[in-house]
Amino acid sequence: MKNVGSAIRAAELLVGHAPPTCGALQARLHRIADSYPELCQITQVGRSRSGAVMEMLCVKGGDHDVLIVGGPQPNEPIGFASILALAQYVTTNAEMQAEHSWHFFACSDPDGARLNEPWTTSWPPTMESYHRYFYRPARWHQPEWTFPASSFTGQLPETKALMAVIDEVRPELYVSLHNSDSGGAFLMSSHAETYLPNILQSAASSHRLPVEEAPLDCAGWASPGTGAFVLPAVAKETLESSASGPVCGSSSAHYAGQYGLALFLEVPMWHTRGITLPAGVGAEVLESAATTLDDVLQRSGPYAQDSVFLPAALDILTVLRLNADVLRQNAGAGTNQDRALLAPLRAAGMMLRHLESQPDHAPDLTAELTRTEKEFRAWCSRAEDTLHPVPIPLHDSAGFQIEVILRAAAALTGSPFLASR
Numbered sequence: 016m017k018n019v020g021s022a023i024r025a026a027e028l029l030v031g032h033a034p035p036t037c038g039a040l041q042a043r044l045h046r047i048a049d050s051y052p053e054l055c056q057i058t059q060v061g062r063s064r065s066g067a068v069m070e071m072l073c074v075k076g077g078d079h080d081v082l083i084v085g086g087p088q089p090n091e092p093i094g095f096a097s098i099l100a101l102a103q104y105v106t107t108n109a110e111m112q113a114e115h116s117w118h119f120f121a122c123s124d125p126d127g128a129r130l131n132e133p134w135t136t137s138w139p140p141t142m143e144s145y146h147r148y149f150y151r152p153a154r155w156h157q158p159e160w161t162f163p164a165s166s167f168t169g170q171l172p173e174t175k176a177l178m179a180v181i182d183e184v185r186p187e188l189y190v191s192l193h194n195s196d197s198g199g200a201f202l203m204s205s206h207a208e209t210y211l212p213n214i215l216q217s218a219a220s221s222h223r224l225p226v227e228e229a230p231l232d233c234a235g236w237a238s239p240g241t242g243a244f245v246l247p248a249v250a251k252e253t254l255e256s257s258a259s260g261p262v263c264g265s266s267s268a269h270y271a272g273q274y275g276l277a278l279f280l281e282v283p284m285w286h287t288r289g290i291t292l293p294a295g296v297g298a299e300v301l302e303s304a305a306t307t308l309d310d311v312l313q314r315s316g317p318y319a320q321d322s323v324f325l326p327a328a329l330d331i332l333t334v335l336r337l338n339a340d341v342l343r344q345n346a347g348a349g350t351n352q353d354r355a356l357l358a359p360l361r362a363a364g365m366m367l368r369h370l371e372s373q374p375d376h377a378p379d380l381t382a383e384l385t386r387t388e389k390e391f392r393a394w395c396s397r398a399e400d401t402l403h404p405v406p407i408p409l410h411d412s413a414g415f416q417i418e419v420i421l422r423a424a425a426a427l428t429g430s431p432f433l434a435s436r
């Protein structure tokens with residue numbers, strides 16, 4: 016990459032106005048491969064639990080292998096837009112193939128992504144549309160967090176597909192494209208590379224994004240600089256074991272980190288106002304929401320059947336309580352966290368989808384639906400009135416991801432990776 020700044024500018028111009036769905040992304044990658052058959056190869060790398068085909072586009076080039084993964088959690092669609100723009104750019108610019116080979120793993124949880132399409136296909140989302148149709152699987156059903164760990168062997172078909180790809184590609188740079196709801200941009204890495212904070216800060220400032228200085232998910236982690244955090248060798252989730260064993264494993268970044276630098280890139284969907292919320296008060300809000308929704312489950316249990324949403328709704332109630340513990344135990348990272356206002360909405364949204372999915376709406380079930388819908392609306396108003404969310408243009412959020420990827424890829428080759436845009 017002769018000039019990383021101009022590459023970033025040109026690749027960003029290819030970002031659309033809305034992220035493609037997982038299916039649309041795979042179709043577009045096929046078209047790219049069809050247009051450049053000598054350069055590209057598209058391969059089926061696995062099938063999801065429901066049988067959906069999982070595909071990867073490889074753009075052959077130099078020795079530095081970069082592997083980029085979209086939709087690591089299915090409520091995180093920004094990366095689909097970044098992948099599409101980058102795939103178009105690196106295929107049509109010979110300079111991008113001189114030193115790097117590019118591997119685009121379209122979507123690591125196609126089934127989960129489909130369950131989020133009621134909100135992802137109407138862009139930009141509102142806080143209400145996002146949370147009302149939100150789906151994020153229970154932790155042991157998340158491909159991203161079911162990689163091997165000591166005493167965790169519950170690898171999902173999607174996880175096995177990505178493991179095989181990582182073992183085959185042996186990426187020098189691996190990037191899993193996460194996105195958050197609010198707050199600032201940050202990254203987690205397998206190794207404490209000292210240049211990462213500079214790359215992160217450059218990409219955040221050129222896309223008008225704040226840098227997240229104390230993300231709750233990284234509380235207590237080592238940091239080579241503002242906004243960059245090093246994944247602990249043992250994933251914290253494996254430590255949050257139930258009596259029957261760990262609820263999930265390590266992450267794709269732990270696994271890919273054995274071959275090179277592995278990154279989780281986090282970028283928010285909304286600009287929001289800062290809030291004043293002591294950690295203890297935030298913890299109470301989370302616990303109170305968990306109790307309210309637990310009661311809904313208890314009362315509706317006798318009338319409701321299992322659904323795809325039920326394990327997810329059950330697990331997020333545990334997560335709300337774990338988040339409350341983290342808030343209480345981390346005076347710094349636990350203060351002024353809007354997670355306390357947003358996580359209850361995720362839980363209420365999935366609870367509503369569980370209740371709605373029931374084939375027979377007995378009167379008691381209808382009453383629970385009405386009651387939960389009312390809670391959801393009240394919590395949503397509380398969050399919107401406090402946070403004043405403004406959608407971040409996709410050009411900025413996906414542009415941020417593109418900039419970090421291209422600068423990190425340039426750093427692999429000794430190019431001047433911080434050259435201005």
Ligand SMILES: [Zn+2]
Pocket residue numbers: 087088091193194
């Ligand atoms: Zn994520």
